Amino acid sequence: MKACPYCAIVLNVVEIGGRERLACATCEFVHWNNPKPVTATVIPMDGGIVLVKRKCEPFVNDWCLPGGFIEAAEHPAESAAREVYEETGLEVQVSRLLEASAPGRGINVIILFYEAHPVGGKLIPGDDASDAGVFKQHELPTNIAFDLHRQIIHRWFKQTAEHSVGSRKAIKD
Ligand SMILES: [Zn+2]
Incomplete structure (x- = not known):
């Protein structure tokens, strides 16, 4: 400007x-x-998480969490669910805010990372995506766009694994 x-x-x-x-x-x-708020959502499904393949710049053909810019006067969690539906065809229920972060390096956005669970729809790549898929931790693509997406994905899998070990222990005790 x-x-x-x-x-x-x-x-x-x-x-x-x-x-x-x-x-x-x-x-x-x-x-x-001021920074623009965007959402990115971790969707657990079939033992993995949902990623979309980017159709637009930047990082065309890399994978990332579904998400996008929040519309005027839109609640951020509703925005997250809308973007997920538009990009993956999945209807989701947002369960929690995982983290709010900023990529820095002159990229003027605040990213709200949500976790959301599928409640309907069918996994089909939408407008901004050329593909959509479910990836288990050991199947994650090497070309994941955005450092923060990579960090959140790895942290989410680590915490989920720790949590499931924790609950198994609790059941045994
Ligand atoms: Zn003026």
Whole structure:
């Protein structure tokens, strides 16, 4: 963004609150450059998780968790379920927020990682995906897009494995 959306004049760099911002010299417009929230969802299914193969840039043909940008005034959990349905054909029930994180390195988004369980639908790749599949931990593709997706996926499998060992122990005790 370089011009004021109201006055259409070039924005100036000014310091506001200890940070450099782009601001309009004529009206009070400031380009705050706040991050955009997106969702990404871990869906346990058949002993693995659902991944989609990317059809669009960046990382075309790499796999990732289904997700996308939150629409105006949309609840983030509803957004997560909507994106899952659009990309995988699965109707899901969001069970919990796993983590909120930011990739950094100039990528101005906040990613809300959810876990959701299938309650209906059928796994079919949707608009933004060229393929969709279920992957067990040892079957995960090597080309998973986005560092944070990889980290969350590996952490989720580790915690799920620890949890199931924990419950088996508890049953034995
Ligand atoms: Zn202006």
